[in-house]
Amino acid sequence: MARSIEPPPLSTAPLAPGLYVVATPIGNLRDITLRALDVLAAADLVLAEDTRVTGKLLSAYGISARMERHDEHAAERARPKALSVLAEGGRVALVSDAGTPLISDPGYRLVREAAAAGYAVHPIPGASALLAGLSVAGLPSDRILFAGFPPPRSAARRTFFEEVAGVRATLVFFEGASRLGESLADMAAVFGPREAVVCRELTKLYETVVRAPLDQLAADPALAAPKGEIVVLVAPGREAEATADDADRALAEALSRLKPAEAAGEVARALGLPRRDLYRRALELKAEPARDEA
Incomplete structure (x- = not known):
């Protein structure tokens, strides 16, 4: 049973029509934001990944709301109801079991369809694992x-x-x-x-x-x-150090467009290798076709 928490006073400002994507706590119920409570209390419909989980959160703050299940199985059924509420100028709140909706949770199709239909979509930021x-x-x-x-x-x-x-x-x-x-x-x-x-x-x-x-x-x-x-x-992986073959391939391509000094500079920046060594190698590569012809 959820521990009752003394609810803060809710805002008396009217809530504008639209879809509200509301972040909820990932564990500690006190991580809910005051704005999230205002939205949940004023919403005409709350779409919840699991109505039992969201029901405990709402109960802890003394909020009652009309809820519809909105998970990967029920989203197709719940989405038309939500769009109907929006069409009538209503307010719909979308929540997941924990954290910010759409982060590995269903909901992006509703956001996309609501936005495509011209309804306002508002982020109500908060907790995120x-x-x-x-x-x-x-x-x-x-x-x-x-x-x-x-x-x-x-x-x-x-x-x-x-x-x-x-x-x-x-x-x-x-x-x-x-x-x-x-x-x-x-x-x-x-x-x-x-x-x-x-x-x-x-x-x-x-x-x-x-x-x-x-x-x-x-x-x-x-x-x-x-x-x-x-x-x-x-952590990010470390870039593999460029080999001599990597340098030769890059220099050969650069030499088809640039003078040796310019080619050496371009490859040095790209591969993080010394420009002086690359310039020397570029001169060698430039001379090799002439030796082959001789």
Whole structure:
């Protein structure tokens, strides 16, 4: 049973018609925003991934609302009802079980159809497991790739990891607790011993954050099949150092367009190799056809 929380006073300002994409707590009920409470209280219809889960949240803040289930199975049925409410000038709130809707949750089709029909779509920001994990991971955050849930079977999962292995960004995955150990083993096999972070039960009582190379995380018995919600973050891979063959291929292409000095400069910038060495090699490559003809 949800613990009752003294609700703050709600806004008395009227809520404009439209679709509201409302973030809800990922664990701690006090992480709801005041604006989210205003929207949920004023909405004519709340679309919930699981009405039981959202019902507990609303009950904790003394809010009653008309709800419709909106998950991957019920979305086709619920979407026309939501669009009908919008057509009448109503307010519809879209929520997931936890966090920000559309982040590995259904809803983008509703947003797309509502926008295409000319209805306003408003973001109501708040909690997100993706951003919460990134904020505590201590990994580069200037460029990230959120890849969602990996496939459940190992062969497909490794293929999935191979597709993103070359991305120069911090990789973020959600994973089911029962598959965590197997998934970490596949990550270690594909990504190698990259630095990684496993976040479990963020914002909840048993919140844990474990940082280590992937091979160590995969061997940790505590991470084989823990309980709770999991976010895994993997550091970007290092670019492979360019080989002499790589340099020759790049120089040959550049020399077809540029003088040796210019070609050396272009390849130096592209491959991170010394310009002086590349210039010397460019002169050699330029002279080779003449030697071959002789």
